[in-house]
Amino acid sequence: MLFRLAFALVSMTALLVNPIDAVSQDMLRSVDLNSPEMSTSEMTRAEVEALLKAAPQDAAGQRSADLQGKRLSHLDLSGLDFSGGNLRLAKFIGTSLKGARFDRAILNQAWLIDADLTDASLAKASLLGTQMQRARLGGADLSGARITADLSGASLIGAKLAGADLSADMRNQSMGLMRGVLRSADLRNADLNGANLSRADLEFAKLQNANLANCDLNHADLAGADLSDANLAGADFTGTDLASALLPSAAALAQTRNLDRARNLNLARRPR
Known part of the structure; x- marks a missing residue:
């Protein structure tokens, strides 16, 4: 009886700590990614190009096309400017x-699962609740x-x-803990200088040689992450979960802030 009660409490705690993960998993379970609604396109590349070209211009001469809710799966839209x-x-x-531009674009709740965004530009884009599992973003610009x-x-x-903001919005939690989820993501050699990763999920992320200088890692989850040779100068580790994380050298750790206030630091792995 006591074991069952303890197990129930642990399960409830996990759901409360990571509700966005549960929401995301439930969403994917209820969606058939192979259905025509998700796997087909209602437009050709030529039609997308025409729509982008006909989009209204603002005072600065910049176009802003409206493709809200459009089905554009499995097309080749490389190099287009959205x-x-x-x-x-x-x-x-x-x-x-590949190489497409989404600067300042609104991609909230869009579906980019398995999309190839290699060398794409998403500078200052809005990606709220966006599904991007297994997306390829090598060399992409999300600054x-x-x-x-x-x-x-x-x-x-x-x-x-x-300068990207992947933090949880603590003012609006009606939909759960909305935050950047980079679980098991490959961020080797990525530049996250000054990024806000407060409460972000980077569990088991590959961060070898990544630049995390001046990052806000307040209460972020870095459990099991590989931080080998990462630049952590000025990074704030207040409340960061480092259980089983592979840490960089002592010299690199000495440049961090509030490492003594990290969680499970005693369970982190040190370099040999």
Whole structure:
């Protein structure tokens, strides 16, 4: 009886700590990614290009196309410019978006699972509740972007996330703990200088040689993450979970802030 009660309490605690993970998993369980609604496109590349070209211009001459809710999965849209556009709820599952531009675009609740965004630019884009599991973002520019997306298993090797905000919005929790989720993501050689990772989920993330200088890691989850040779100068580790994390050298750790206030530091792995 006591064992069952303890197990129930642990399960409830996990749900309260990571409700966004539960919400994300429930969403994927209820969606058939192979259904026509998710796996097909209602437009051709030529039609997308025409829509982008016909989009209205603002005073600065910048176009902002409206592709809200459009089905654009498994197309080749590489190199296109969606900057400033409304792409909320759009579906880009398995779509090739290599070198495409999404600067300042609204991609809230869009679907980019398995999308190829290699060398794409998403500077200052809005990625709230976006599904980006296993997306390929090697060399992509997400600097200054607002990200509460699920990037679990995504490849961000050499990506630029300087000044990006992946923190939880503690003012609006009606939908659970919306935050950047980078569980098991590959961030080797990525630039996260000055990024806000407060309460972000980086469990088991690969962060070898990543630049985490001046990052806010307040209460972030870095359990099991690999921080080998990472630049942590000025990074704030207040409340950061470091259970089983592989830490960099003592010299690198000496440049951090509030490492003594991290959680489970005694369970972290030290370099040999």
